[in-house]
Amino acid sequence: MIEKVPSKNLERTVAVIGNPNTGKSTLFTALTGVHSQIGNYPGVTVEKKLGWFEFEGQSIRLVDLPGTYSLSPRTIDEMVSVDVLLGRQPEVGQIDAVVCIVDASNLERNLYVLSQVLDLGLPTVLVLNMWDVAQERGIQINPEELANRLGIPAIPCEAHRRKQIDLIRSEIVKASHAPKSTPLDIFPEAFHEEGRTLQAEFQQFSNQVLPTYLVERLILDVGGQLEIDLTKPNPEQLISRLKEARERLKALQFRVPNIEAKLRYGWSRQILNGVMSVPEKRPAVATDTLDRWLTHRFWGLLAFCLAMFIVFQSISWAAQPLMKFCEFGQKQVGEMIGSLLPFGPFRSLVVDGVIAGVGGILVFLPQICFLFLFIALLEDCGYMARAAFLMDKLMTKVGLSGKSFVPLMSSFACAIPGIMATRTIENRRDRMVTILVAPLMSCSARAPVYWLMVAAFFPSISWAGGWITLHGVMLFVMTFFGAVVAIPIAWLFKKTLFKGETPPFVMELPSYKVPSPRIVLHRVFDRASAFVMRAGTLILATSILIWGASYFPSDHTEEQKVLTEIRQAESTFARELEAKEQLSLLRENHSHPNAPQAEIDERLAELDQRLKPLHDLFDTRNKISEQLLANSFLGRFGKIIEPVVKPLGWDWRIGVGVLASFPAREVIVATLGTIYSLGGDVDENSQGLQSALQSATWPDGRPVYSIPVAISIMVFFALCAQCASTLMVIRRETNHWGWAAFTFAYMTTLAYIGAWVAYVAASWLLAS
Amino acid sequence: MSSVVSHALPLEMMSAGEQGLVVEIDGAPELVVRLEEMGLHTGVRVYMVQPGSPCILEINHQRYSMRFDESVTVLVGLVP
Numbered sequence: 001m002i003e004k005v006p007s008k009n010l011e012r013t014v015a016v017i018g019n020p021n022t023g024k025s026t027l028f029t030a031l032t033g034v035h036s037q038i039g040n041y042p043g044v045t046v047e048k049k050l051g052w053f054e055f056e057g058q059s060i061r062l063v064d065l066p067g068t069y070s071l072s073p074r075t076i077d078e079m080v081s082v083d084v085l086l087g088r089q090p091e092v093g094q095i096d097a098v099v100c101i102v103d104a105s106n107l108e109r110n111l112y113v114l115s116q117v118l119d120l121g122l123p124t125v126l127v128l129n130m131w132d133v134a135q136e137r138g139i140q141i142n143p144e145e146l147a148n149r150l151g152i153p154a155i156p157c158e159a160h161r162r163k164q165i166d167l168i169r170s171e172i173v174k175a176s177h178a179p180k181s182t183p184l185d186i187f188p189e190a191f192h193e194e195g196r197t198l199q200a201e202f203q204q205f206s207n208q209v210l211p212t213y214l215v216e217r218l219i220l221d222v223g224g225q226l227e228i229d230l231t232k233p234n235p236e237q238l239i240s241r242l243k244e245a246r247e248r249l250k251a252l253q254f255r256v257p258n259i260e261a262k263l264r265y266g267w268s269r270q271i272l273n274g275v276m277s278v279p280e281k282r283p284a285v286a287t288d289t290l291d292r293w294l295t296h297r298f299w300g301l302l303a304f305c306l307a308m309f310i311v312f313q314s315i316s317w318a319a320q321p322l323m324k325f326c327e328f329g330q331k332q333v334g335e336m337i338g339s340l341l342p343f344g345p346f347r348s349l350v351v352d353g354v355i356a357g358v359g360g361i362l363v364f365l366p367q368i369c370f371l372f373l374f375i376a377l378l379e380d381c382g383y384m385a386r387a388a389f390l391m392d393k394l395m396t397k398v399g400l401s402g403k404s405f406v407p408l409m410s411s412f413a414c415a416i417p418g419i420m421a422t423r424t425i426e427n428r429r430d431r432m433v434t435i436l437v438a439p440l441m442s443c444s445a446r447a448p449v450y451w452l453m454v455a456a457f458f459p460s461i462s463w464a465g466g467w468i469t470l471h472g473v474m475l476f477v478m479t480f481f482g483a484v485v486a487i488p489i490a491w492l493f494k495k496t497l498f499k500g501e502t503p504p505f506v507m508e509l510p511s512y513k514v515p516s517p518r519i520v521l522h523r524v525f526d527r528a529s530a531f532v533m534r535a536g537t538l539i540l541a542t543s544i545l546i547w548g549a550s551y552f553p554s555d556h557t558e559e560q561k562v563l564t565e566i567r568q569a570e571s572t573f574a575r576e577l578e579a580k581e582q583l584s585l586l587r588e589n590h591s592h593p594n595a596p597q598a599e600i601d602e603r604l605a606e607l608d609q610r611l612k613p614l615h616d617l618f619d620t621r622n623k624i625s626e627q628l629l630a631n632s633f634l635g636r637f638g639k640i641i642e643p644v645v646k647p648l649g650w651d652w653r654i655g656v657g658v659l660a661s662f663p664a665r666e667v668i669v670a671t672l673g674t675i676y677s678l679g680g681d682v683d684e685n686s687q688g689l690q691s692a693l694q695s696a697t698w699p700d701g702r703p704v705y706s707i708p709v710a711i712s713i714m715v716f717f718a719l720c721a722q723c724a725s726t727l728m729v730i731r732r733e734t735n736h737w738g739w740a741a742f743t744f745a746y747m748t749t750l751a752y753i754g755a756w757v758a759y760v761a762a763s764w765l766l767a768s
Numbered sequence: 769m770s771s772v773v774s775h776a777l778p779l780e781m782m783s784a785g786e787q788g789l790v791v792e793i794d795g796a797p798e799l800v801v802r803l804e805e806m807g808l809h810t811g812v813r814v815y816m817v818q819p820g821s822p823c824i825l826e827i828n829h830q831r832y833s834m835r836f837d838e839s840v841t842v843l844v845g846l847v848p
Binding site: 069070072074103105106108109112113137139221222223224257258260261262265278281282291292295297385388389392393396401402426501502503504505506507508509 | 798812820834
């Protein structure tokens, strides 16, 4: 690494650390603005968040470390934070200073991690965030005296109001140039003595030269990640030496691990004595009453269900007009480009492959944004922790704890962040079960499939003055279907593969707060751009592949001839077509009192009569196209697999679509878009994929899609593991390919059986 | 500590509105250390907001939801 040069312009690296729920990300965003970058540390899935700012001519690189209550590295995640602070993480390099952010309304506990940071001997800046909350609760703190006693700057701050940000920037710049300070030392000399002995022993038995800090942590953290990592070279010798050291200390009344908390909290009290005064009882705040209702055994659960119901109702209600608009746009673009290009393979590739495929999935962007907006709002306002509290009781029934609830809830947006969020679960068995059932939660990629099927095949009935719609109810049911199935599955896993006690459950309930628009919008933007990226890469590639397989090897000259004739006929009948469109609109709206239905219908029939030559042309085109598709590579392949999917009520096109969507489930929408655009089940009224599905038929003329088929497709998608990225994350998080393969196998089997049962049951119910 | 500590009882037996000082935390070392780091340590004052399993506790004005089992025992002495 480069030696530190005391030049003003060389970039300095500063780490930001603090307890969870202290507003660390808000402060980070306030300090760096838009100049940030998110990645991963190599080998682990800990998020590496970097940001930059320049102040008084000094450029600073901030490293955001995951929120933690302590610096004792008991898990791999915490190990990364310690490595960064010790300068052992090559991706980050040497750390020049540390910003420790604490919750001013809960200083005693927050100073615990500060004491560990001060042990490092790095220049430190203390940020007393949530100063307003502390004031509200009647907590009096003297920041000057606190700074004095600690020997470091202590700045009161309200990060969400961006108060004192420049002062913090300036202190960071100062600290980044300060020399190393003497580490805080609250442990007795005997402990350091043992540390030195152990350090020498490690060098002797494993040839490792360890920093003093790590050796001392090794003594303090019984059964932690360090013990596993560092004793690897010579476990027998090293573990027994370590145990001996702990025994010797125990004889001196230095009992590991309890002694650390005792000493650190003792120090924290001593520092705060006379600096802070706290009223005995927390004054009642408005949100306490709200909290009583929201955490109530009965009303709380009811409120939770209601909140979820409202979320899904409003997604279908609010996103509908936007989606219509997107569909309209997609159609316009398709027509415009279509009219510019001559008939032939290239036009077909662009219009049927790319626009019908990728465009078909992009129209769901409004819904995706709304879904992530709601989840981000619930997370940021502090409600998620309450939901976890409410769910703990239910989760213990299947052998898990409330801790599993938050990862599972996030999986409703996407299983990938959900599975990554399982790292907060310390118990390995619980974590494994949570990872294995997380992909069953209905992620946002399943939503387009539900939206498409529900909108196309369920009648639009509404109750309660339009507030509750059948579509909304169906979406709600489908969204929670996977979660309901996950209950017996999780129970089964916990009873067979991962037997063991349910661990105790401890979780902080942060104060409610108004969600920060910046953070919420940032999250929505992140997820939305990931969705668009996927549409532009993986889905685009699959669409082109599917197009190629369904276009070739047939001869398309006859089809092109008919298409040219259609184009000519369309311009001949332009006036009739326009009149028909206007009349259809009138009929749909029924609002025009001067235009009686009967008269409109009569005129429509008359127009259709005149348009008959055009209709005939469309029929010919549909017949040719269907033949061409059936003879294509895709068609031939589809016929082979048809017997497998027939029991589910599917035709070969659905079968092919489902197979193509194993890398990413939302591909089904794109694939169906391409297949039906090429397959020719369209006429001049075609309004995109929905109506194409409605008019699809079996060779004998029966419609392919019925409510049972739609349900069978939805159940299959609800339960199937159609997401390569999720399987990769499972492999990475469980460190084994086996678990990814297991997840794939159990979910796919479940999906096939589920879809079959759903099809048979729904057909029987609707027939009786 | 100024308040007079009466007899000690397991934390989960506290009723709503009762306050106590943590006298002892016993159990598996990793679990005990986690609790201590989060703020539930010997000598701290706890206030029972909502008893039950899980319960809601208040420590230093911060609320937590907790559910204990045989692996950890937290003894508290009630204070008025």
